[in-house]
Amino acid sequence: MTRREQPRPTPKLLYVTWHRHGGRVREISSALGADALHIRPVVRVKRLHVTVQRSLSVLVTVRELVRRRPDVVLVTNPPALPGVLVAAVSRLLGARFVLDNHPGSFGDKDNAGGRRAVPVTRRLARAALVVLVNNPEYVRVVEGWGGRATIVHEGPPESLPPVWEPRPGARTRVLVPAVFDVDEPVDVVAEVARRMPDHDFVMTGERGSAPASLRDALPANLELLGFLGPEPYEAELAACDVVLALTTAPRSVQRSAYEAVYAGRPLVCSDFPFAREYFPYAHHAHNEPDAVVRALETAVRDAPETLLTARKVQAARWDEQIGELRRLVGLPVTV
Numbered sequence: 609m610t611r612r613e614q615p616r617p618t619p620k621l622l623y624v625t626w627h628r629h630g631g632r633v634r635e636i637s638s639a640l641g642a643d644a645l646h647i648r649p650v651v652r653v654k655r656l657h658v659t660v661q662r663s664l665s666v667l668v669t670v671r672e673l674v675r676r677r678p679d680v681v682l683v684t685n686p687p688a689l690p691g692v693l694v695a696a697v698s699r700l701l702g703a704r705f706v707l708d709n710h711p712g713s714f715g716d717k718d719n720a721g722g723r724r725a726v727p728v729t730r731r732l733a734r735a736a737l738v739v740l741v742n743n744p745e746y747v748r749v750v751e752g753w754g755g756r757a758t759i760v761h762e763g764p765p766e767s768l769p770p771v772w773e774p775r776p777g778a779r780t781r782v783l784v785p786a787v788f789d790v791d792e793p794v795d796v797v798a799e800v801a802r803r804m805p806d807h808d809f810v811m812t813g814e815r816g817s818a819p820a821s822l823r824d825a826l827p828a829n830l831e832l833l834g835f836l837g838p839e840p841y842e843a844e845l846a847a848c849d850v851v852l853a854l855t856t857a858p859r860s861v862q863r864s865a866y867e868a869v870y871a872g873r874p875l876v877c878s879d880f881p882f883a884r885e886y887f888p889y890a891h892h893a894h895n896e897p898d899a900v901v902r903a904l905e906t907a908v909r910d911a912p913e914t915l916l917t918a919r920k921v922q923a924a925r926w927d928e929q930i931g932e933l934r935r936l937v938g939l940p941v942t943v
Contacts, residue, residue, distance in 0.1 A: 619679035619938050624672075626665055626690050631838065632863065633684065635763030636708075639930045640939060642682065645672055647690070666693060673697040680737065680937050682706040685713045688725035691732045704737040706937065708760075714746060717857050718790040733757075738936045742861040743882050758936065760929045761886070762866035764922075769846055771872030771915040780807045780908055783848035783873075785841075785864035788817040791857040798822055799897040800852075801830040804904065809852075810844065812836050842871075850874040850907045854895055861886055869922045872915045874907035876900065886925075889918035 621642030625633045630646050637644040647665045669690060673681065674697065683694040685707050698705045707729075715723030722729075733739045733755035740760045741747055750757035782801075786792050794811070801809040809830040815823070818832060826832070836844065845851070851868035858880045865887055868875040877883050879892040879899075889910075893903035931941045 618940075620677075621680045621682065621937065621939075622673070622676055622678035623682040624669060624690055624694055625684040626669075626687060627684055632708075632762060636682065636760065636930070636933075639763060640682075640934060640937065642680075643676070643678075645669075662689070665690075669693050670697055673701070677701055678703055680704050680706065682708055682740075684708045684710065685729060685732070686710065686719065686722045686725065688713070688722075688728045688732070692728065695732055695735055704937075705735075706738055706740065706933075707732050707736040708740040709733070709746065709750070709757075711742065711746075711857065711860055714749060716859055738933075740933070743859055745859060758929070758932055760933055761861060761926065762863050763926050763930065764870045765842070768919065769871055771912045771919070772849065772874060772910070773912055774908065775849065778849075780850065780904075781848045782807055782809045782850050782852050782904065783844055783868075784809060784811040784852045784854075785862075785867070786811050786813040788813045788819065791855045791860060793854050793856055793895045794819060794822050796854060796895050796897055796900060797852065798825070798827055798830060800900045800904070801827040803897060803901055805829055807904070810848070812841065812844070845871040845873065848873060850876060850904060852900070852904065853877045854900070855880075856895060858882070865890065866922065869915075869918050872912075872919055874910040874915065875918075876903040876907050887918075888921070889914055 621640050622645055623633050623637045623642045624645045626647045628648055633644050647668055670693060681694045681698055681703055683691050683705060685691045691707055694705045711717050712719030712722040713729050715726055730753045733750050733753050736755060739750045739755050739757040741757050747757040784797050810833050812833050814835050815832050851873050853862045853864040855862055855878050861882055865875055865877050875887060875890040876893060877887055877890050879894050884892055891903040891907045893899040934941050
């Protein structure tokens, strides 16, 4: 074999995130064969001023990039600072970078920091090998900035549980994944729980972040579980009869909805065009109590075959998306 005929070496990939929640990072890293670098867990210093924490995160990020010398770096945005660091260090190392833009990086979901950083995100998008987004509208925004974008959603867990089957005579358990972000209509959830006293509602999320109006008037059948790590959350998914994932953000493609479909659970989500496109087997409801109650009552009649079909459609979409991303970063596209 001549030098010209020799295959190109497989690029070394690293995924950098400053986020606390790393499920998406783990899934994409696993699919690409990349190392995942979670900066916040590395910096285990509590009760420090945010400026000190951020400075430590900067130092760890730069140190690991220089030490590992990846060929391609993926980085989550927002916050924008890790993207700026990755872009600068990658340029010095002769590497390329991929920007994983969440809706907040476009200023959506009332993300004031992301909105202020849009000029920085725009420059990063132009310099990036590709920008990962969650819907075609954001693809057009990035292309309007002079960058290249591709849609990548959420990947499946390592093992898929059996799909849900009805439990005659048992109380219906409704899982409400939440982080108490501004786009989560938790007041609607509370009112739905009041109107469905024969159902048990369990809601995730840091209790201290829950609105006072929710904590002060919590229905008897709505329990706040607090923040759940991966294993306890998977256990709640397995124990529930239906997942309720509501948002007021039309361009949001909720991870919790993806998790429900992969887990083989009936899903009720907000009635927006992208939700209908990406979750065609879900039950869509406007964010008002009567509509959500009707959707929940219908969702628990889903047949296991329907839930299996929904999972297969979603998994096929992921395979297509990750195959395109592998091609863009220079990896072999597996069949």
